[in-house]
Amino acid sequence: MEYRFYNKGIDVEKAIQLIKEFFEKRNFRVSISREKNSEATIVSKSPDDPLLPTIVIKVSLSSDFLSINFLTSDKLRDNLFWASITSIFGGGIFLLRMEKVKKKIDELERDFWKFIDSNFESSSLS
Numbered sequence: 001m002e003y004r005f006y007n008k009g010i011d012v013e014k015a016i017q018l019i020k021e022f023f024e025k026r027n028f029r030v031s032i033s034r035e036k037n038s039e040a041t042i043v044s045k046s047p048d049d050p051l052l053p054t055i056v057i058k059v060s061l062s063s064d065f066l067s068i069n070f071l072t073s074d075k076l077r078d079n080l081f082w083a084s085i086t087s088i089f090g091g092g093i094f095l096l097r098m099e100k101v102k103k104k105i106d107e108l109e110r111d112f113w114k115f116i117d118s119n120f121e122s123s124s125l126s
Helices: 012-025 074-088 092-121
Strands: 002-005 029-036 039-045 055-061 066-072
Touching: 002 092, 012 029, 012 039, 012 055, 012 066, 012 092, 066 092
Parallel strands: none
Antiparallel strands: 002 066, 029 039, 039 055, 055 066
């Protein structure tokens, strides 16, 4: 999911640090790669839950808005597809496991956006 923030006073560095803080508080390993001065990719992986796929956050700043895009790996979608296929042949345990992973990711994403919204509203990014 992608959100755009149209506040012209947003500092992209503070936004990146805020996102890093969110994942580090949840014990994720975080790495940041800069593509340009106004773009960054934040990759997070949970060592505590090996079933969770890698979470990628893309941050980019244009002249009009700051864009934050929460992405999960394509592997999750592939695994859900194959789990649903194998459930036809009695492999329902795989589908249940993937559904639990999807639920964890959905909860993580919901908490992420709440965290971002609450911090953007308090204008700690300008």
